[in-house]
Amino acid sequence: MGRLFLVNLEGSIYSCKHCRTHFAVADDIISKSFHCRHGKAYLFDRVVNVTVGEEEDRVMMTGWHTVVDIFCVGCGNLVGWKYEAAYEKSQKYKEGKFILERFMVLGPDGGGYHMNVEEQILGSDEE
Incomplete structure (x- = not known):
């Protein structure tokens, strides 16, 4: 593997909780x-x-979407997805945008988000 340019x-x-690679600004x-x-x-x-x-x-929950999963370049962990296409007119604003799962990232304060078991059972969708 070659050298990573980050x-x-x-x-x-917001950064990767595993390797602290930067992902986004607040x-x-x-x-x-x-x-x-x-x-x-x-x-x-x-x-x-x-x-x-x-x-x-x-x-x-909001209808059909074409998405690609996104992975950290530092450690390879799945951290979210990118919306490529939305088929519902009201969801078009998501196209080209990224979802980062809080469970997989550190916030600006350096703290992580802990998964709530009830949320995992109730919310299996992206909204």
Whole structure:
């Protein structure tokens, strides 16, 4: 494997909980009201230092979406997904945006988010 060239962000950042690779700045959060398999998730306008998986269609609480999973370039852990396409007109704003699962990232204060077992059972969707 070659040398990794990582983008280092400044300010209030969200980073990988495993290797502390920078992902996004707090100013790029669009919404904090998303939920996923492991609890809360945040919708970001921009994310760095991730690779994408295979494109696939998924049915979510808000309808059909074409998404790609995103992985940390530092450690390879799955940290969220990117919306490639939304089929419901009201969901088009998500296209090109990124979800980071709070369970997989450290917040700007360096603290992690702990998964709530009840949220995992109740919220199996991304909103």
